[in-house]
Amino acid sequence: xxxxxxxxxxxxxxxxxxxxxxxxxxxxxxxxxxxxxxxxxxxxxxxxxxxxxxxxxxxxxxxxxxxxxxxxxxxxxxxxxxxxxxxxxxxxxxxxxxxxxxxxxxxxxxxxxxxxxxxxxxxxxxxxxxxxxxxxxxxxxxxxxxxxxxxxxxxxxxxxxxxxxxxxxxxxxxxxxxxxxxxxxxxxxxxxxxxxxxxxxxxxxxxxxxxxxxxxxxxxxxxxxxxxxxxxxxxxxxxxxxxxxxxxxxxxxxxxx
Amino acid sequence: xxxxxxxxxxxxxxxxxxxxxxxxxxxxxxxxxxxxxxxxxxxxxxxxxxxxxxxxxxxxxxxxxxxxxxxxxxxxxxxxxxxxxxxxxxxxxxxxxxxxxxxxxxxxxxxxxxxxxxxxxxxxxxxxxxxxxxxxxxxxxxxxxxxxxxxxxxxxxxxxxxxxxxxxxxxxxxxxxxxxxxxxxxxxxxxxxxxxxxxxxxxxxxxxxxxxxxxxxxxxxxxxxxxxxxxxxxxxxxxxxxxxxxxxxxxxxxxxxxxxxxxxxxxxxxxxxxxxxxxxxxxxxxxxxx
Numbered sequence: 001x002x003x004x005x006x007x008x009x010x011x012x013x014x015x016x017x018x019x020x021x022x023x024x025x026x027x028x029x030x031x032x033x034x035x036x037x038x039x040x041x042x043x044x045x046x047x048x049x050x051x052x053x054x055x056x057x058x059x060x061x062x063x064x065x066x067x068x069x070x071x072x073x074x075x076x077x078x079x080x081x082x083x084x085x086x087x088x089x090x091x092x093x094x095x096x097x098x099x100x101x102x103x104x105x106x107x108x109x110x111x112x113x114x115x116x117x118x119x120x121x122x123x124x125x126x127x128x129x130x131x132x133x134x135x136x137x138x139x140x141x142x143x144x145x146x147x148x149x150x151x152x153x154x155x156x157x158x159x160x161x162x163x164x165x166x167x168x169x170x171x172x173x174x175x176x177x178x179x180x181x182x183x184x185x186x187x188x189x190x191x192x193x194x195x196x197x198x199x200x201x202x203x204x205x206x207x208x209x210x211x212x213x214x215x216x217x218x219x220x221x222x223x224x225x226x227x228x229x230x231x232x233x234x235x236x237x238x239x240x241x242x243x244x245x246x247x248x249x250x251x252x253x254x255x256x257x
Numbered sequence: 258x259x260x261x262x263x264x265x266x267x268x269x270x271x272x273x274x275x276x277x278x279x280x281x282x283x284x285x286x287x288x289x290x291x292x293x294x295x296x297x298x299x300x301x302x303x304x305x306x307x308x309x310x311x312x313x314x315x316x317x318x319x320x321x322x323x324x325x326x327x328x329x330x331x332x333x334x335x336x337x338x339x340x341x342x343x344x345x346x347x348x349x350x351x352x353x354x355x356x357x358x359x360x361x362x363x364x365x366x367x368x369x370x371x372x373x374x375x376x377x378x379x380x381x382x383x384x385x386x387x388x389x390x391x392x393x394x395x396x397x398x399x400x401x402x403x404x405x406x407x408x409x410x411x412x413x414x415x416x417x418x419x420x421x422x423x424x425x426x427x428x429x430x431x432x433x434x435x436x437x438x439x440x441x442x443x444x445x446x447x448x449x450x451x452x453x454x455x456x457x458x459x460x461x462x463x464x465x466x467x468x469x470x471x472x473x474x475x476x477x478x479x480x481x482x483x484x485x486x487x488x489x490x491x492x493x494x495x496x497x498x499x500x501x502x503x504x505x506x507x508x509x510x511x512x513x514x515x516x517x518x519x520x521x522x523x524x525x526x527x528x529x530x531x532x533x534x535x536x537x538x539x540x541x542x543x544x545x546x547x
Contacts, residue, residue, distance in 0.1 A: 165318075180354045
């Protein structure tokens with residue numbers, strides 16, 4: 001083995017150590033705050049109590065209906081924004097004029113907090129899942145459509161010309177040249193879209209909803225059941241971390257540069 | 258009328274970019290006529306911006322001439338003709354997400370070669386350019402010279418009668434370029450391909466070509482055609498022969514005034530210049546600097 005991969009593996013190892021130490025330090029602060037500095041247990045439950053509640057949630061399977069509601073909303077929202085974002089992004093990318101018109105427009109809308117429109121979505125779609133799906137789809141549409149426009153805009157014209165000179169049809173040009181060329185940038189957009197879809201689905205559940213993990217957490221907070229609420233937060237963090245890891249892994253597989 | 262034994266006939270081709278009167282309007286080519294004989298290697302040489310690459314793209318159907326016509330094998334060119342001719346570009350134009358082998362197979366997929374034949378032909382093409390060991394490499398893992406070999410293999414695998422090469426060695430260093438030129442000469446002596454080869458380099462043109470077409474400055478047209486008359490494969494010793502130097506000097510004389518005209522028109526040397534332009538620039542600064 002050459003020395004370079006070993007050096008980078010070593011650096012990777014040490015950055016992992018620092019990351020683990022960071023999480024451990026936060027846990028330590030938590031223990032100190034509850035057991036030594038006596039912060040009110042109503043504001044900050046003891047870590048051991050939270051752990052006991054966490055085990056209870058997992059053992060009883062109480063989380064399953066709420067998790068299914070949230071995952072279904074997430075899947076539906078992401079499916080809609082993925083389909084619309086990639087289709088519309090591709091169509092816009094075909095024309096310089098449309099890119100000039102829509103790219104700044106979408107970028108502008110993307111920069112405003114669309115979650116402000118949640119009350120409107122609830123009025124239109126009701127308190128249940130449809131409003132969460134619609135909002136999640138709206139918010140995650142923008143990073144996907146913007147990166148799709150960007151990805152198809154970056155395709156090297158020389159490659160398309162070469163494919164044409166060898167007789168590529170329109171469909172072949174798309175499948176073998178335009179799409180693979182744009183794929184890494186589109187995948188980056190999908191990862192961002194997935195993250196904001198997850199944020200907006202859970203976020204809107206905590207504001208106004210009938211079911212879902214966000215709904216459960218707010219419900220527990222309103223009943224002052226703080227240890228269980230924290231346990232649910234830990235659960236949601238774990239689920240979100242897992243989903244993001246899966247999506248990042250998928251993104252890395254599509255890279256060719 | 259195009260002559261019967263011409264592989265490519267160019268008749269009264271003019272080409273301009275943009276609309277007349279626009280600031281960007283450029284008359285690139287003016288009334289060019291040319292017959293490329295079957296089995297010959299014809300070099301197009303001329304000052305930067307003279308339209309030699311444009312003419313190559315018109316021959317290959319990638320650009321439609323504003324006026325005039327081109328026919329290949331008696332058929333009028335209206336668009337890409339993948340079964341009749343293959344391109345090799347200056348930047349290799351290999352797909353970076355595919356391996357060398359996949360790139361070659363994909364070219365044949367585009368051209369419509371039956372699936373069963375593709376892999377066999379790809380292997381033969383790679384062997385012909387000496388890249389058999391690198392079939393599984395990605396273009397990004399190869400040197401510039403190897404990428405151009407791979408691009409040449411892709412063009413060869415298409416088994417067209419005609420190859421159009423647009424400064425294929427232009428981005429390479431001189432040593433790599435000389436070796437690839439020798440290899441190309443050997444390869445050609447074995448095949449019966451017709452090749453049109455655009456180059457900036459006087460030496461490359463004399464070394465490779467059966468005939469060299471010299472362009473005038475923009476708007477480009479063919480000023481003169483010089484025959485080299487030396488059998489392929491050409492050996493490195495040809496480069497030191499008196500005949501080589503006489504032809505190179507003759508080309509330089511023809512180009513000299515055109516290069517000055519092209520430079521005066523463009524004001525500054527905007528593009529990368531190779532030996533031809535570098536010589537001319539040295540002559541200009543040497544003559545006028547005093």
